[in-house]
Structure formats: structure tokens, C-alpha cells
Amino acid sequence: MALSVVDLYRDVLPKTNCGDCGFSTCIAFAGMVVSARHPLDGCPHLMPETVARCSRELGEQYAAGKWTQRDLAEDALKWAVERSASMNLADLPDRIGGSLVERGAGPALKLPYFSGHVLIGERDIQRPDGTDLTRWEKVFLFNHVAQGGTRRPTGKWKGFEAFPNTVSKVKTMSSQVEGPLADRFHGRLEELVGAAVRIGGQDHAGVENGADAAFFFQPLPRVPLMLLFWDEDPSEGFSASARLLFDETVTDHLDIESIVFLSERLRQMLCDAADQARQRSIDNDPIQMPGMRL
Structure with a gap:
């Protein structure tokens, strides 16, 4: 028997709205259990046998895709x-780069990815050490x-907005990539330089830019x-700003959504590298407070 949100709330949960599950009401908790597969044992007031029985019923409706997001x-x-x-792995090195390698699960394309590599098989992608990538990276x-x-x-650079069909994504590029980079590194130029070097960036300061x-x-x-x-x-009233430029051929290799994802990934890697370096500096110099600029 399937358990709807109402069924779960009315027949299973305590209806006390105690908040011990982390949600403000029992109905909100029920909604997350049914639609988002939130663990039922997140309610600490249910008997183990009740959780076991309902979890079996929930598992069946999850598998059927009933009411789930x-x-x-x-x-x-x-x-x-x-x-x-439909892509033939053997054709990929000439088309997108990398090289074919053998591994236990069959042949794979070893493709440079930032400062490392990924192994691309017919239906999965991993790093050489076997660790997984996020699903969005895949x-x-x-x-x-x-x-x-x-x-x-070709070495001819363009801003994102200069490519066709980017109108709906220009705001995303600004709010999710360029703006956050300016906010994170304003007044911290050395942190940005250090982070960029750590993730494989090559310094091009002063090269006609x-x-x-x-x-x-x-x-x-190829990207x-x-x-x-x-x-x-501040003396001139100028705020920090960041801008990403892409080779004019980028849309031969990535769709617009993928260009945005790649940009967001770069922002994340830069911020993570800077945060890690900052934390190491604090750990090595305990006198420094976390809020101080290094």
C-alpha cells in the first residue's frame, strides 16, 4: 500500500510538530520523506518496527517513481x-584529444582535465585513482x-555574451561565476594568484590585457x-571585477550549458584552493584569526 504525504502524517507520525527531525512541522517532514526520499528514521519518536514496515512500503513507491521528485x-x-x-572511443583522441588506455573494465580515453586526467569509458567516467566525479561533471x-x-x-578570445544563444545565461555567468570571484578575491590578489597557480593556471598578466x-x-x-x-x-571608486574569456571555437566543443558549468567549476576550484591555503596558513600560525586577511 502506497503512503502519501497525508497517509504518513495522519497514520504514522506523532503530529506534535516538535521539530526534533529538523523540520518545523510533521507535515513538512512527511513531504520530504515521500517526495525527496528523506530517511523516515529522521523522526526520533517512531518505533523501529514502524520505521521498518513503512520503509518497505516507501521503497516500493520510490522504485515505481510514485510521488517522488x-x-x-x-x-x-x-x-x-x-x-x-554512438561515439567510437578509438576516434576520440583525434577529435577531442587524450589517448586510449586499457583498464580492467575495458578501454578508456585518458583525457586531460584541468591539471589532472579523467578516464572516460563507454558508460562511466572516473579519475585514474578510481575516485568518482560528481554527476554534473560526468x-x-x-x-x-x-x-x-x-x-x-585559434587564440582569438571572446566574452561569453559574444556567442550566439547566450542571452538567457549571461546573468547566470555574472551571478554565479564572475561576480562571486570578484567578491571572494577583492583586496586579496595574492590569494587569487596562488590559487590559480595551484590548479594549473599559467600567468598571462600584462599580455595585452x-x-x-x-x-x-x-x-x-581543445577548450x-x-x-x-x-x-x-577604493581611492578611485573602482570595485573589483572578474571576466572569463573563451576561445572563439569553444562552441564547437561545448554547448552553452556546458560552458556555464565549466565556468562554475573553475570558480569553485579557485575558491576551494584559496580557502585550503588560507586554512593551512592559519593552522601553521595559530596567532592569526580566521577573519584576518593574509
């Missing part, structure tokens, strides 16, 4: 895998496998990108 990442990954399924990489053309970068910091990244063999950063100048 769609897992967008999983749906996107299935689509990307199917999209790339979506992005499978899409690259399916779309990537043979065109080589006039930026305070400029770094060239090669996240994929370079450039980060320009101008630090704040």
Missing part, C-alpha cells in the same frame, strides 16, 4: 550517456565527448579559457 542530475546523466553512446564530460569537434583553438591578474587555463585539450581580474581601487 525527479532527480534532475540523474536524468541529465542518462541523457548525456545515451547521447555519447554530464559535462559526456556532452563534450558527444559534441566535441576537431577544430583547434591590462588586468591586475590574468591566467590561462586548459581544462580540456582553453582565460580569467582576467581587476582588483578594487
